[in-house]
Amino acid sequence: MAILSQTEAQDILKKVLSFSTADECEATLNGTIGGNVRSARNTISTAGAVDNVSLAVQSRFGKRSGVATCNEFDEATLRRCVQRAEEIAKLAPESPEYVPLMGPQKYLSSPASFAKRTADITPDYRAQQIGASMALCDAKKLSSAAFFNDSNSFIAKRNSKGLEAYQQLTNLDFTITVRTPDGLGSGYAIANYTDLAKFDAARLTRVAAEKAASSVKAKAIEPGKYTVILEPAAAVEMLSNMMRSMDSRNADEGRSFLSKKGGGNKKGEKMFDERVTIYSDPTHPEVPDLTFAGDGRPQQKVTWIEKGVVKNLYTSQFWAQKSNSPDIPPPSGWIMEGGTQSTADLIKGTAKGILVTRLWYIRAVDPQTLLYTGLTRDGTFYIENGQIKFPVKNFRFNESPVIMLNNLEAVGKAVRLGGNLVPPLKIRDFTFTSLSDAV
Amino acid sequence: MKRRDFVGLTGLAAGGLLLPSLPGFSYTAVDPARLLEPGADVIVKKRLADAALNAAKTAGASYADVRIGRSLNQYVFTREKQVQNIVSTESYGVGIRVLVDGCWGFASTSVVTDANLAATARAAVDIAKANRKVMKEPVQLAAQKGYGEVSWKTPIQQSAFEVPVKQKVDLLLAANAAALDAGANYINSGLFQVNEQKYFASTDGSYIDQDVHRLWPTFSATAVDTKSGKFRSRESLSAPVGLGYEYLTPNTAEQVRGPQGTDTIGYKLRYDMLADAALAGKQAKAKLTMKSVTPGKYDLVLDPGHLGLTIHESVGHPTELDRVLGYEANFAGTSFATLEWKAKNLPYGSKEVNIVADKLQPGSVGNVGYDDEGVKTREWDIIKDGKLVNYQKIRDQAHIVGQKESDGCAYAQSWEDVQFQRMPNISLRPGKAKMSPDEMVKGVDKGIYIAGAGSFSIDQQRFNFQFGGQLFFAIEKGKITEPLEDVAYQSNTQEFWGACAGSCDQSDYRLFGTFFDGKGQPSQVSSVSHGSATTRFNGVNVINTARKV
Secondary structure, three states, rough: OOOOHHHHHHHHHHHHHHOOOEEEEEEEEEEEEEEEEEOOOOOOEEEEEEEEEEEEEEEOOOOOEEEEEOOOOOOOHHHHHHHHHHHHHHOOOOOOOOOOOOOOOOOOHHHHOOHHHHHOHHHHHHHHOOOHHHHHHHHOOOOEEEEEEEEEEEEEEEEOOOOOEEEEEEEEHHHHHHHOOOOEEEEEEEEEOOOOOHHHHHHHHHHHHHHHHHOOEEEOOOOOEEHHHEEEEHHHHHHHHHHOEHHHOOOOOOOOOEEOOOOOOOOOOOOOOOOOOOEEOOOOOOOOOOOOOOOEOOOOOOEEEEEEEEEEOOOOOHHHHOOOOOOOOOOOOOOOOOOOOHHHHHOOOOOEEEOOEEEEEEEEEEEEOOOOEEEOOOOOOEEEEOEEEEEOOOOEEEEOOHOOOOOEEOOOOOOOOOEEEOOOOOEEEEEEEEEOOOO | HHHHHHHOOOOOOOOOOOHHHHHOOOEEOOOOHHOOOOOOHHHHHHHHHHHHHHHHHHHOOOOOEEEEEEEEEEEEEOOOEEEEEEEEEEEEEEEEEEEEEOEEEEEOOOOOOOOHHHHHHHHHHHHHHHHHHHOOOOOOOOOOOOOOOOOOOOOOOOOHHHHOHHHHHHHHHHHHHHHHHHOOOOOOOOOEEEEEEEEEEEEEOOEEEEEEEEEEEEEEEEEEEEEEEEEEEEEHHHOOOEEHHHOOOOOOOHHHOOOOOOOOEEEOOOOOOOHHHHHHHHHHHHHHHOOOOEEEEEEEEOOOOHHHHHHHHHHHHEHHHHHHHHOOOOOOOOOOHHHHHHHOHHHHHHHOOOEEOOOOEEOOOOOOOOOOOOEEEOOEEEEOOEOOOOOEEEOOOOOOOOOOOOOEEEEOOOOOOOEEEEEOOEEEEEEEEEHHHHHHHHOEEEEEEEEEEEEEEEOOOOOEEEEEEEEEEEEOOOOEEEEEEEEEEEEEHHHHHEEEEEEEHHHHHHEEEEEEEEOOOOOOOEEEEEEEEEEEEEEEEEEEEEEEO
């Protein structure tokens, strides 16, 4: 039941809309089938499966709106769900930010967002992959903890103004932490794909195992400002945090790093190094994504930052109208233009610096400057004359992605992580404020 | 794309952006009136549970437990003068866990019939048998006597669901107006209301019916100076509580004034949202021009509404036995407080540090009668006179540390998730000698008083941490002198607790808490409270967090 075809889904949605007595009605079907397996101490600890379809009905009377949901699709249940949404809407206060539902939209096509191989993953396959990964670690007398999670999902939308949307997506995530038996070394690897064909558990396990073995006996060096090479797994969250802060309303209201002194926002201003270009594109073959937003707005290719200049901010429909600005929904993933150099190439070109595998427990300290704190984890190394010299103890950092992207030394080749394309970044004067004994 | 993002694309996103981002709120959206309707009768629930338990035993399980869960939630969100969202939700289903030849299996279903529960129990047995192929160490389950048919209810005076939605909206809008009048330019406020109706049955012979209530009013007020481009926020000083709507009836007997010169008020088991919002509006505005802290070593005097989060991160998490053993290594991390470390009998903190675990404190969000594997809840010491004496553990972990019983801290965020070890309330015992926050400040030569929780971050083994706060005040020669901004302190768990110079007495004791403590893969949230009285820590490293971009 979980994955409905476009026709099956739209047939249900048409029926739902036919029961509506509201001024406006929108129905969304959302289904996921998938599974996961988790291991720790070289043994499987938990395994689970997901198989859900749910319908959300939003009914509107004037500026009042109500939502009801259900997960059975016989005619009586659908009818009750619509009635409930209408009853809730009638009780709701009027929304001063009401925007009418949209009419028919034209969406881009992103066929690569679905891969049959991922949809066909079985519990046996998951166990086999985790099993092979555990065997590699057993052979090296290392301890592993890993998580494999995959999903096949669809989303279908239809409203009383004629809007119609459907898309199917697959996704898989794998993370592994490998530790040495004495607890003095720890390594990590992560992967995220639409298509299982690109997944290689053995390769990822070897990366994490090598990092674990080579991070033993880390030396303490003084915290301070260092040139760092952030591997994509270290850069991704800092950049994602910045991308999530590009809302135009917050900027216009004066409470964002994009707010301008004296009022307004910093759109059009050069805020970063000119090598920084970040865009989103739901049809990109490496990071195919949904071509419509949750409210039905089309997702297009949007340039957010071009050669260091802020080009666009995302907005709600209400705020776009009120502020007379372009109506752009927030993207679900982003792409930072990278160079051609691998992380290894970046290391070769570094006289003195620190290689960071991963950043952890990143939390906002000051939204005004986008200052974040967090720690390095699972493999931090000292680089001298283009070579990794020795592992170093983990650091706490206090740094802003805005400052980072101004102190850019080099941008490497981007790889996919968390639905984004993220390059390794070489950054000067990255601020480490204290040492951590954690391994 | 992450599941979180996908969920955010449902039709609900247009009605309210907040719902999909709230973990642990698995739901069907319902009319508010539905939240007052009773769930299934215990006679029916016992019959359903027996159907599942019998099927599990017949299929080969040596042990099985059944959790029939009905979760009712309502939240109301507003900003400034308008309502953003009101949603009421219901979730109903059953989770069945079985033990077959020492291997766990789990399955859940939302189709609650005798036949389907029996089928789900058999599916759980099949999963256990599949996992058995790669099992290395069979589960050893601590013995647990059956309690027969028992029940427990959070001691509330008034269910929040009985209060008309309009009354709740009016309260939030009045709080918003109070903050705006006092100097804030923007405010977001919300009210979370939770009722977990949980029925637990096991092959040990327990049939436990529980009715658990929790409530959390909260807001964030922001002041903006357009001319300078500066903005600052002050969040509410409320706590999530295991109470009914009575928490929102102000009572001066439940209020504690901060040290003289701070203009702060802390709240025990009753909260004055309007007064706190008015103060927040004034303080958010004042923050725009406060002095930026000079970095260095300071003696810190920490209010319970702040210290709770530091306790959570630096004592709560490192003493979870599953983390200690490595089961969370790939996500939340491990712990410095290993079994080997504990065996050395090294100090966790100074002799003033006495930390206790419990799921009993009235008003705490951890308060329940029985945990999610049918163990009666209790209180036990974690740190005594500065030494680590025990961990947090559940039935399949007790034998690892040579204990015969579980501590009663298993929890699952819903019927559809498997239960595992979760943090109970972890609290710092107050000082035995009489001491008020004012008297504590008098003894400090150069220090900072911190109220309210802010930014928080700690490493994966719980050594190095950094905490911000909501309000900071300089202390010089025993007196509060002026408010400060841009304050965060960095320390190491053992060093920090080693610098603990003592706590105020019981009369200052208050609870901090959260609904959203995350752990596990896939991640589950859990509610937890942390009690303490105002406490002093000597010579802590304070940094200045101001930057220019």
